[in-house]
Amino acid sequence: MKVTNVRVYDLKESVIACRNAMRLVPPEYTDEEFEKSLERAKKLCKASIGKVRCHANFRTGIRVSFDIEYPNYISSEMQRYHWFDIVTSSSRMHRLVQMDFDKCCNKWVTERSKQQMKELIADYNANQCEDNFMKVLSNCPQGIMMFMRISTNYEQLRTIYLQRKNHKLPCWRSFCKWIETLPYSHELIICDQ
CATH class of the missing domain: 1.10.287 (Helix Hairpins)
Structure with missing residues (x-):
């Protein structure tokens, strides 16, 4: 699978919001507040390992959009789970006889x-x-290679990573390698640091 045109949204804001349960007033979205909150976010992500996801629910606010080129045999797996919101995709139905x-x-x-x-x-x-x-x-x-625009979030990418990093199909392993390249992926998605 080939991933391009990647955009990550609300990373800073979602990490800062991870401390809202302990606040009395709304946060200020500053770099200093981000650095303080990042330490708390890392702890919450580690606390979620093997437990309910609520400890690191802030990951749902870190949104990721990208274009992906994929073999058709993966599309049923991509659509079966609620990992992705498919914005739009190429169509075999409309383009097949022109390919x-x-x-x-x-x-x-x-x-x-x-x-x-x-x-x-x-x-x-x-x-x-x-x-x-x-x-x-x-x-x-x-x-046959197809393509689509996808929106998802760090919480869903964590699920994919845990379930597919050692998958039989090489395209899933490749996709998991791409997940590792996202900002703060090791701290917030993979949780290995």
């Missing part, structure tokens, strides 16, 4: 599969009936 199968598939799609798709698309273009379209759609390789 270049020599360029849009991952390295595991065989030449034979690509050739079959080219033949099915040629049949569809010669006779654009429902039966021919359904043959194209139904035989599309799972290794």
